[in-house]
Amino acid sequence: MHLLNLIRPSFKLIAPKITKYGLFLTMPSKISTCGTLRMIYLNKNISKNADNIDLDEWKLVVLSGLEKEAFEKASPEEEPNIAAIKEYIDMSRRLGKAAPENITEEQLKRLIEYPSVSSRNRYLAFLASKEMRKNAEKEKKKKQQEERDALRKTIDNEELIPKSRLFRAIWESSMDVVYNWKAAQAMSFGQPLVFDMDFNDMSEREMQNTVNQMMECEGANRKAVEPFHLYYCNLKEDGPYHKEFLKRYGDTWDNLFVTVTEKSYVELFPRDQIVYLTADSPNVMETFDHNKIYIIGCLVDKSIRKGVSLARAKRLNLATAQLPLERYFHWKTGAKVLTLDQMIMILITLKNTGNWKEALEFVPKRKHQGFLDPSLQHFIHRQKNRKISQQNFKKKLLVEELSKKRLWNGLWEE
Amino acid sequence: MGFFLPIRNWVLQTLTFLPVSTKQNFTAVYRRFTSTTLCRWAESIDSKAFHPEMKIKDSSMMKKKTGKNRFPPKPFSAFAAGSSKMRAICNTNNAVANDSPSPLNIVSPPDTPLSAKEWEKLKEEYQHFKKFENVMFESMITNHSPVDVAKSLLVAIAKRDGDIEYNYLVMYLAICVFHKDIEEIYDIYNIMKAKYKSLEASAYSLLIKGLRDSPHWKETLVLLEKVKKVSFHSKQNYGDCIEGALLHQERNLAFELFHEMVAENLTPALTTIKLFFDFCQPVKDDHLKNKCTDILYYLRNHQIYPDESLMLSIKQWFESIPGENWKGNLTSMNNSGQCPSCGHFLEDINLSEEEYINVKEKIKRDVIEGTDVFRNTSPQELESFQRFMNEHPPFDVVIDGLNVAKTTLRNPSSKTLLDVVFYLAQKYHRLLVLGRRHMLKHSFQWKKSDMDAMQKKADFFFTDNMSKDDPFLLYATFHSGGHCMIVTRDLLRDHKAVLSDSVTRRLFFKWQRGHQMVVSSYVPGKILTFEDALPYDTIVQTDGNTWHIPYDDNLSNRASFEIPVKWLCLQKK
Numbered sequence: 001m002h003l004l005n006l007i008r009p010s011f012k013l014i015a016p017k018i019t020k021y022g023l024f025l026t027m028p029s030k031i032s033t034c035g036t037l038r039m040i041y042l043n044k045n046i047s048k049n050a051d052n053i054d055l056d057e058w059k060l061v062v063l064s065g066l067e068k069e070a071f072e073k074a075s076p077e078e079e080p081n082i083a084a085i086k087e088y089i090d091m092s093r094r095l096g097k098a099a100p101e102n103i104t105e106e107q108l109k110r111l112i113e114y115p116s117v118s119s120r121n122r123y124l125a126f127l128a129s130k131e132m133r134k135n136a137e138k139e140k141k142k143k144q145q146e147e148r149d150a151l152r153k154t155i156d157n158e159e160l161i162p163k164s165r166l167f168r169a170i171w172e173s174s175m176d177v178v179y180n181w182k183a184a185q186a187m188s189f190g191q192p193l194v195f196d197m198d199f200n201d202m203s204e205r206e207m208q209n210t211v212n213q214m215m216e217c218e219g220a221n222r223k224a225v226e227p228f229h230l231y232y233c234n235l236k237e238d239g240p241y242h243k244e245f246l247k248r249y250g251d252t253w254d255n256l257f258v259t260v261t262e263k264s265y266v267e268l269f270p271r272d273q274i275v276y277l278t279a280d281s282p283n284v285m286e287t288f289d290h291n292k293i294y295i296i297g298c299l300v301d302k303s304i305r306k307g308v309s310l311a312r313a314k315r316l317n318l319a320t321a322q323l324p325l326e327r328y329f330h331w332k333t334g335a336k337v338l339t340l341d342q343m344i345m346i347l348i349t350l351k352n353t354g355n356w357k358e359a360l361e362f363v364p365k366r367k368h369q370g371f372l373d374p375s376l377q378h379f380i381h382r383q384k385n386r387k388i389s390q391q392n393f394k395k396k397l398l399v400e401e402l403s404k405k406r407l408w409n410g411l412w413e414e
Numbered sequence: 415m416g417f418f419l420p421i422r423n424w425v426l427q428t429l430t431f432l433p434v435s436t437k438q439n440f441t442a443v444y445r446r447f448t449s450t451t452l453c454r455w456a457e458s459i460d461s462k463a464f465h466p467e468m469k470i471k472d473s474s475m476m477k478k479k480t481g482k483n484r485f486p487p488k489p490f491s492a493f494a495a496g497s498s499k500m501r502a503i504c505n506t507n508n509a510v511a512n513d514s515p516s517p518l519n520i521v522s523p524p525d526t527p528l529s530a531k532e533w534e535k536l537k538e539e540y541q542h543f544k545k546f547e548n549v550m551f552e553s554m555i556t557n558h559s560p561v562d563v564a565k566s567l568l569v570a571i572a573k574r575d576g577d578i579e580y581n582y583l584v585m586y587l588a589i590c591v592f593h594k595d596i597e598e599i600y601d602i603y604n605i606m607k608a609k610y611k612s613l614e615a616s617a618y619s620l621l622i623k624g625l626r627d628s629p630h631w632k633e634t635l636v637l638l639e640k641v642k643k644v645s646f647h648s649k650q651n652y653g654d655c656i657e658g659a660l661l662h663q664e665r666n667l668a669f670e671l672f673h674e675m676v677a678e679n680l681t682p683a684l685t686t687i688k689l690f691f692d693f694c695q696p697v698k699d700d701h702l703k704n705k706c707t708d709i710l711y712y713l714r715n716h717q718i719y720p721d722e723s724l725m726l727s728i729k730q731w732f733e734s735i736p737g738e739n740w741k742g743n744l745t746s747m748n749n750s751g752q753c754p755s756c757g758h759f760l761e762d763i764n765l766s767e768e769e770y771i772n773v774k775e776k777i778k779r780d781v782i783e784g785t786d787v788f789r790n791t792s793p794q795e796l797e798s799f800q801r802f803m804n805e806h807p808p809f810d811v812v813i814d815g816l817n818v819a820k821t822t823l824r825n826p827s828s829k830t831l832l833d834v835v836f837y838l839a840q841k842y843h844r845l846l847v848l849g850r851r852h853m854l855k856h857s858f859q860w861k862k863s864d865m866d867a868m869q870k871k872a873d874f875f876f877t878d879n880m881s882k883d884d885p886f887l888l889y890a891t892f893h894s895g896g897h898c899m900i901v902t903r904d905l906l907r908d909h910k911a912v913l914s915d916s917v918t919r920r921l922f923f924k925w926q927r928g929h930q931m932v933v934s935s936y937v938p939g940k941i942l943t944f945e946d947a948l949p950y951d952t953i954v955q956t957d958g959n960t961w962h963i964p965y966d967d968n969l970s971n972r973a974s975f976e977i978p979v980k981w982l983c984l985q986k987k
Contacts, residue, residue, distance in 0.1 A: 058565070058572035062605055081643070084612050088644040091614040094580040096548075117615070117646050282880060311788035314880070392823065398503070 496970035527566035626658030751950030763928035
C-alpha cells in the first residue's frame, strides 16, 4: 500500500494525462465521414520529410525518465504475493480495465480465493463500479451542500419565510411516529405475511441482496395504509441472515415492528390457511384472500435453481400459488420470479384495493409489453395459434426442401 | 535427409498455415484485451456476430449436399455434427443482423510515419476524441499498420509528455507482435522489465507470443512463471511456450510443458497439439513415437476430436514413420460399425459392467434425488416406482410417452403414441411407457380407447402431474440393464448437466448414444421410422495395427453435445 502511494503521485507528475483521460471512454459525437480523404491529403504533404524522424527517440525518453523514479521503487514491506497482486491490479487499471484504485486487505483476500480469471475480473469490476459510485455520490452531496448553503444565504438575506404558521414543519421523525403506530396496530390486528428464511445455501452477495430487499419490504409495509403483520420465520439466531440484519439495521433491529421467530410457519399457523407463493406453482392465484396466510420465500438465487421453494411446499404439503402474470401481461423477457419488494408491493395493493391491474403495475416494465385487454384475450390466443401454424407450414417447406426423406417438426424437446 | 525434413516442413508451415493462424491468434489475444477496455466497440468486432452471407453460403451448401444424394451420409443424425444447427435453421425465421459500422473504421491511420508536429495537427483535427492516441492505436491494430507509423506516434507522445503510459506501450507491443518485429519486442520487454515490477496478463501473453520465435525464447518460460504468480495460466500462453520450444528443437521441454499444462487441467488448443505432430515428424526413436501416441491417448481419454488440419498432420505423421508403412484414408462409417476402408469393426459402444454400475448410481443420486427429492418427485412416488420396477421383469424398451406423443401436432397425442407402441411391440417384447397422470383423463388429445388399447401391449407408469418424468425414464432404463433402449427425442442435456463429474458425464453421453432411439419421421398412418442407436463408439481408437480417428471437417459447426461423422482410418500394411 505504501509503495503504491509513493509510486502513483510520481506517475501523476510525469504523466498528468492519466487523471484527465483515465476514466472516460467516449464515443465520437460527430462522425466526420471524409476522414479517410483528409488523411490521404495529409499523407501527401508529409511524405517529403518522413525520412528525418528519429524513430527510436522514444526509448531514450522513456529510459531517461526511468532513473528519476528508480529510488522510489525500493523497500517492499508486504508479502511478495500480495504486493504482486496489488501491482497487477494497478497495471490492469492503467490498461483501462475496470479495477479499483484502492483495495482493502479483506477484499484482496477474497479476490485471491476466486478460482478463475473471469471471476476475479468480475469481482474487480464490481469493486471498481462501487468505488466510482461512491466518488460520484460524494461529489453530488458536496454540490448539494453548496447549493443549500447558497439558498440559505439568499433566504436569510431576503427573509421570505412568514413568521407565523399553523403547523410546525413536519419532519421525518414525526412521520415515523405515525408509521410506527400503524405498524404496532398491525402487530395486534393485521393479517400475517410470512417470510420464509430457511435458505442457507446462498452466496454472500445473494445474502446481501436478500437483506437489502427485506429492508425495502419492511419500509414499504410500514408506509402502507393498512400494513401486514410481518413474520420472519425460521430465522436462526446468529445465522447468516441474523448477522446480515444486525449489520445493516444496527440497534434498530430490536425496535422493528416485526415478529421474528426461529419457529416454522407450520407451527404458528393452521396448515389449511397457508399459501406458499412461488413462480413454479401449477396453481394460479385468482383473488387475494384476507383469511389466508401468504408465505414468500426469502431467496435470491443468481444461479438459477428451479423449484426450490416448490419442493419446500411439497414437503410440508402446503397449498401453493403463483401470480397470474401470464393472464395479465404480454410477457416479453426475464424470469417470472419477482424481487421481494415487488412482491410485497403487489400484495399490499391487492390487500387494500383488490385490483389486479393496479397491483401488477409493480412488475418491472422491461419484462412485459403491457397489459392484455381481457376482451381481446380470446382473439389474441387465436392469432397466436395462427402464427404458430404459419410457422409450422414454413418449416415444413424448408424441411422438405432440405431432405425429402426426413421430417423435423421443430419440437425437439418437450 | 533426417535433418532436411523438419526444415522443409517448417518452411511449408510458415508458407501455408502460419499467416492465417497468427492472424487469428492475434485478434483473439487482442480481443480479450479490447473487450474490457472498450466494451461497446468490442461488441461490433465480435466474431460471433451473425453474418447473413455466411448463412446463405451454408444453406446453399446443404442444398447441394442433399441434392446430390437424397440420403445424407449420416448414420445417426440426432447427435451428428451440425444437426443442431440445421434444426436451428428450421426453427428460426431469418434473423437480421445489425452490423453497424464500427467507429474504429472512421479513423484510418496514416501510411507513413509522421513527425510530432504533424501528429499534433492530426490530433486537433480529431478533437472530438477525448483519447485521441488510444483511438489511433486501436485503429492501427485493427488495420495492421506498419510498425514505423506506430513508432512515430510513440515518439510524438514521448516528446510531449516525457514518458509513455503503460497502455500505449502494450498497444505498440501488440502491433510489433503482429509484424513479428523481434528486436523491437525485445527492446520493449527490457523497458517494461526496467520500468515496472510486474505486468498484467495481456502484456505477458503478448510478450510470450512475441518472443517465442526469437533467440530469446527461453525468456518466455520466465514470463510464464511470472504470470502464475499473479494470475492464472491460459492455454494460449502454454501453447506459445510450447511452440517456442518446438521451433528451437527442444522437444523434451515441449513435452514437459504439455504435461504440466494437462496437470493444471487446461485443455490444450488443437493448434498446439498439431504442432507436436508437425515438429516430431522424422520419428527416429521409439521414445518420441511413444510420446506422440500418448497425445493420441490423451485425445481419447478426454474425448477431444481433432479438426481437419490436425487430422491431416496426424495422417502425415503416421505416414512419415519410417519402416512401418502406414496408410491413411478418409471415410465415414456406416451403421454397422465396420470401417468401409479397412473392414475393421469399431469399438463397441456398450459400457463395461463397472462403468454401467457407476453411472447408474450417479444417476440415482444426482438426477433423481439431487439436493432435494421433492424438487423432482416425492419420496412416496419414488418408492412406489421402485416397487413397480422390482415387481416387473426387465424391460426392452422404455418410452417417454409425452415426448413421443408430441412428435406431430396433426394427430391427437394418444394416436401418435399408439402408433409408436404398436410399431415397437412388433420388434420388442417388453415395453414400458412413462407418462403423467393427466394422460388418463379423457380429452381430445388423450382418447380413452387409445389408452386402453395401448395398455394391452405395454406396461404403464404414471407419475404425478407436478413431478418430472425424465428422471424416472433414466432410472427405469438403467434398472432394466444394458440391453434396454430408451425412446425420446429429448437430448437429455439438462440431466447430463447435473451429473457431478465430467467422467460420468462422458460415460452418460456414451450410453445415451448407444441406447437412445429417436423417432425420425412420422406421417400418421403411413411412415414411421426410427433412428436406431449407434452400435459403435465415436472416439479415437486403436488396436495396434490400425488407428481410427473421428474428426471435425471445416464446414460443419459441431455443437458440444454432438459427435463428428467423419473418420480418419490409418492402417499398417
